[in-house]
Amino acid sequence: MQEQKGDGMSELHRVVIVGGGAAGLELATSLGKNRDLAVTLVDRSRTHVWKPKLHEIAAGSMDTGRHEVGYLAHARKHGFVFRIGQVSGLDRSARLVTVEPYVDGEGEQVTPRRRIPYDTLVIAIGSQSNDFGTEGVVQHALKLESLGDAARFNRKLMNACFRAQSQEGPLTAVQLRICIIGAGATGVELAAELHRTGREVLGTADAVRNRRAQLEIHLVEASQRILPALPPRVSDAAHRLLSRSGIHVHVGASVSRVGEGEVTLKDGRTIPAEISVWAAGVKAPAVLKTLDGLETNRLHQLTVHPTLQTTSDARIFAIGDCAACMRPDGNGCVPPRAQAAHQQASFLARHLPRFIAGASLPPYRYRDFGSLVSLGDFSTVGSLMGSVVGRNMFIEGVFAKLMYRSMYKMHELALHGWWRVARETLARLLTPSTGSKVKLH
Numbered sequence: 292m293q294e295q296k297g298d299g300m301s302e303l304h305r306v307v308i309v310g311g312g313a314a315g316l317e318l319a320t321s322l323g324k325n326r327d328l329a330v331t332l333v334d335r336s337r338t339h340v341w342k343p344k345l346h347e348i349a350a351g352s353m354d355t356g357r358h359e360v361g362y363l364a365h366a367r368k369h370g371f372v373f374r375i376g377q378v379s380g381l382d383r384s385a386r387l388v389t390v391e392p393y394v395d396g397e398g399e400q401v402t403p404r405r406r407i408p409y410d411t412l413v414i415a416i417g418s419q420s421n422d423f424g425t426e427g428v429v430q431h432a433l434k435l436e437s438l439g440d441a442a443r444f445n446r447k448l449m450n451a452c453f454r455a456q457s458q459e460g461p462l463t464a465v466q467l468r469i470c471i472i473g474a475g476a477t478g479v480e481l482a483a484e485l486h487r488t489g490r491e492v493l494g495t496a497d498a499v500r501n502r503r504a505q506l507e508i509h510l511v512e513a514s515q516r517i518l519p520a521l522p523p524r525v526s527d528a529a530h531r532l533l534s535r536s537g538i539h540v541h542v543g544a545s546v547s548r549v550g551e552g553e554v555t556l557k558d559g560r561t562i563p564a565e566i567s568v569w570a571a572g573v574k575a576p577a578v579l580k581t582l583d584g585l586e587t588n589r590l591h592q593l594t595v596h597p598t599l600q601t602t603s604d605a606r607i608f609a610i611g612d613c614a615a616c617m618r619p620d621g622n623g624c625v626p627p628r629a630q631a632a633h634q635q636a637s638f639l640a641r642h643l644p645r646f647i648a649g650a651s652l653p654p655y656r657y658r659d660f661g662s663l664v665s666l667g668d669f670s671t672v673g674s675l676m677g678s679v680v681g682r683n684m685f686i687e688g689v690f691a692k693l694m695y696r697s698m699y700k701m702h703e704l705a706l707h708g709w710w711r712v713a714r715e716t717l718a719r720l721l722t723p724s725t726g727s728k729v730k731l732h
Contacts, residue, residue, distance in 0.1 A: 303329040304647050307388055307409035309378050311339050311362055314611035314632035315415035317705040321640035323371035328644065330371035331407060333378060333390060334362060340438050341702050342417070343629055346477060348441035350484035351449070351492075352667075355438070357715075360706060376402055378416070381582040383604055388412065411606055411647060413639065414579070414593060418612035418627050420473070421572030421590070427549035432569040435477060444568065448485075451565050452492050465552045467493075467506050470564035472546050472554065473571025474512035475520065476664050479529055481570065482510045482538050483667035508538045509562050511554065513545040513571070520626070521662050532666050546571075573627050575613040588615045592624075597654035599635060608643075610635035618657060625657045633701060634658065663698070 306322055308315045311334030319332040339360040340348065347353035366373035380389035386409050393402040419436045422428040433444050448469075455467050469485060471478045489506030510517065510533065516526040517533075517540060534540055541556075548555040549569070554562045575591040586594045586602045592615035594602045599616065601607045612627035614635070625631050638655045646652050703712045 303327060305329045305331070305408060305410045306413065306643070306647075307331045307333065307407055307411075308413045308415060309333045309388065310414065310416035310611070310613070311336065311373075312415060312417045312611060312632070313341060313629055313702055314417075314636040315413070316360070316362075316365075317633065317636040317702070318413060318415070318610070318639055319371045320365070320369045320706050321636070322643065323366070323369040325644055328647070331374055331409075332362065332366060332371055333374045333376060333388070333407065335375065335377040335393070336438065337362060337375065338438065339365075341629075341699060343476075343480075344699070345435045345438070345441040346481040346484055348438065349435055349444040349448070349481060350488045351445050352484050352487060359438075365706070374402075374405070374407065376405065379578065379581075381412075381585070382406075383583045383607070386410065386412075386606070409606075411608070411643070413608045413610060413643075414582075414601075414613060415609070415611045415632075415636075416576055416579070416613050418573045418575050420569055421574040422569055423572060425546055425549065425569075428569050431549045431551050432472065432567045434569050435481070444566070447566055448488070449492075456493070465563040465565045468509065468562075468564045469506060469566045469568070470509045470511060470554045470562050471568045471570055472511045472549070473569065474510050474514075474517035474540070474542070475570065476518065476662075478510060478512075478568075478570040479517055479533070480665050480667075481568065482508050482533060483536075483665065486536050486538060487667050509541065509554075509564065510538055511541045511544050511546060511556070511562070513543070515543050517542060518664060521664070525662070525664070529664060529666060573612065579613060590615070597656075598652040599639065599655050600652070608639060610639060616655065616657070619654070626659075628662070629698060629702070630660055631657055633705065636705070 304327065306328050308319050308330065311319070311332055315332060315334070316339050319330055322328055322330045339362060340355065340358060344353060344358060348355055362373040362375070374390065376390035376393045378388055379391045381387070382389070387406040388409060390405045390407060392400050392404050394400050420434050433447070434440055435444065451467060455462055471482055485506060485508055493505050512519070516523065517530050518526040530540055545557040546554055547557045549567050552563060552565065554564055554567055556562070573590070575593070577591055579585065579591050579593055580587050584603055585607065588594055592613055593609035594615045595609050596602060597616070597619070599608045599610055599614065601609055611632040616625045617623070618625060634657065635655060642652055700712065
């Protein structure tokens with residue numbers, strides 16, 4: 292096992308950031324400009340895509356190439372070092388992070404196992420869905436946790452459409468049926484995007500020849516309403532819009548088993564499905580439980596102080612979905628949302644250099660600006676909190692859609708700056724749109 296020496300910058304304070312999601316990449320981009328720090332970002336992927344965009348990639352409605360950020364080039368431009376690989380261990384006494392060998396898609400080992408030294412460590416490896424041990428999920432259900440997952444879903448979706456369009460006989464009971472388990476933001480947004488995909492990919496000629504040659508989408512939620520974490524008015528509006536479009540919404544429906552070609556509910560009903568997607572529950576990666584005694588909760592999240600320092604080691608911070616940070620009022624933890632990841636990255640970008648120089652850290656305070664959910668072509672619905680508009684307000688339609696897009700613009704601004712974001716946004720507006728909005732990846 293080889294030990295990395297810090298790329299000739301051992302005299303600088305070494306900040307290692309594990310995880311290149313929204314929080315980790317934004318933090319690395321900001322800290323990389325500080326000439327007193329040697330910043331290293333570690334991630335198992337080659338490129339970054341904003342996680343809330345994965346449902347668009349899965350449905351084929353987003354041009355991935357225009358939104359993908361290559362870590363290596365981005366690191367060179369913004370003054371930090373990128374190392375590819377998955378973190379598997381931690382030695383707190385020696386201040387070393389262990390990174391597993393990176394093996395590419397063809398099975399070739401690209402990099403060996405390494406140990407990367409740090410003076411300050413920031414863990415930002417995000418979250419994944421929680422299947423709660425439900426039978427058959429691992430074997431038969433897809434998930435949307437990475438760019439690779441989204442591409443795999445899109446490939447299966449397109450294959451199902453090609454298969455249905457080419458066959459002469461009637462469709463089977465499972466063909467072109469998609470069951471999405473979990474009606475949080477990811478599940479609801481995926482259902483809406485898939486509805487558009489079905490309209491664009493499956494043409495009128497096939498619909499005339501075979502009336503069932505269209506996507507049939509089922510959205511299953513164990514709670515009594517979809518979007519259970521959001522205000523009831525938002526849930527009701529989203530439910531009405533989805534149902535009106537022909538999407539089958541099942542609430543109060545717990546899944547007992549996911550099989551090949553069907554999903555079984557606890558009340559005995561079955562939903563035939565050619566593709567099943569598990570989008571329910573959230574937990575942090577299990578590797579966090581193995582990191583040299585760092586304290587975790589039941590969801591594997593690292594428990595942190597209000598300063599975002601882990602409770603076990605003041606030199607180690609955790610931000611984003613993998614951090615369990617209590618709200619100042621003690622009313623639960625900061626929710627695993629993109630806005631929280633952005634705020635925590637901004638907090639450390641501002642205060643970490645001062646802390647390294649000897650200053651004390653103030654407590655991080657989460658500001659809830661509300662929640663927005665995109666329903667594709669139908670609408671965007673959500674709520675803005677009082678800190679934004681003076682009182683809590685339900686919004687939908689064009690204004691809500693603009694606010695939703697602004698969340699992604701904030702992420703782009705943190706990575707690329709005003710000039711590049713303004714230039715690329717203008718270019719997208721001026722570029723004429725030709726052909727289908729759905730890409731057959």
